[in-house]
Amino acid sequence: MEAVYKPASQVGGDFFQVIGVPNGSALVVVGDVSGKGMPAAMTVSLLVGTFRTLAHYSRNPGEILRAMNLRMLGRTNGGFTTCIVLCIDPDGTVTGANAEHLQPYLGDRELELSSDLPLGLHRESKYTESKFRLKPGDQLTLVTDGVPEARNAAGELLGFEKTAAISTKSAEDIAEVAKEFGQVDDVTVVKLTWQPILISPSAALMFSGKPTSI
Numbered sequence: 001m002e003a004v005y006k007p008a009s010q011v012g013g014d015f016f017q018v019i020g021v022p023n024g025s026a027l028v029v030v031g032d033v034s035g036k037g038m039p040a041a042m043t044v045s046l047l048v049g050t051f052r053t054l055a056h057y058s059r060n061p062g063e064i065l066r067a068m069n070l071r072m073l074g075r076t077n078g079g080f081t082t083c084i085v086l087c088i089d090p091d092g093t094v095t096g097a098n099a100e101h102l103q104p105y106l107g108d109r110e111l112e113l114s115s116d117l118p119l120g121l122h123r124e125s126k127y128t129e130s131k132f133r134l135k136p137g138d139q140l141t142l143v144t145d146g147v148p149e150a151r152n153a154a155g156e157l158l159g160f161e162k163t164a165a166i167s168t169k170s171a172e173d174i175a176e177v178a179k180e181f182g183q184v185d186d187v188t189v190v191k192l193t194w195q196p197i198l199i200s201p202s203a204a205l206m207f208s209g210k211p212t213s214i
Helices: 037-054 061-072 159-166 171-182
Strands: 002-006 014-020 026-033 081-088 093-099 129-133 139-143 187-193
Touching: 002 014, 002 171, 014 037, 014 187, 026 037, 026 061, 026 139, 026 187, 037 061, 037 081, 061 081, 061 093, 081 139, 139 171, 159 171, 171 187
Parallel strands: none
Antiparallel strands: 002 187, 014 026, 026 081, 081 093, 093 129, 139 187
16 A cells, blocks of 8 residues: 645645455545635544544445445535545455545546545435456555646646546655646545455555555
């Protein structure tokens, strides 16, 4: 795993977590709270705490997003949160649910997972789960919109085509491209490489790059 977080100001509204669960799976969340500054940062704190609690009770991304959505209701002051949750099993099976977040990249190809309403908008929101399978060496890249929405001095966006083109680079390199092009929003990049290994039930996640969580 590699992860990079570059806020646009002192406090930001992006967040990510990667949590190992007892059966050897990994739960991954990446999200982006609308707004900026301290209100967004406080919402991030609420959501990260909720996700970490839910990870003790469920491995189902759809259930986790539904619970996070309910936690958000009445606490957003009209805002919302885009968020994606993945569960990666030891055999390479990935189950994902998406609350209107940017789709992940498999290599340089954008995946088309089912996508539902952002968090915090509707009490009855449900989150459809999608499944796919990783092969040894496959790389998943998740970003927030600070990457494609980077804007240069001429007002041009980095855009989704260029984001796809750089999605095979390291997390640090992707974030640096966005920053150098013209960062205007928080930038988060999480890159996961799946390698099957013999593991015990107590095996830990192996991190490369900067093992941080926001």
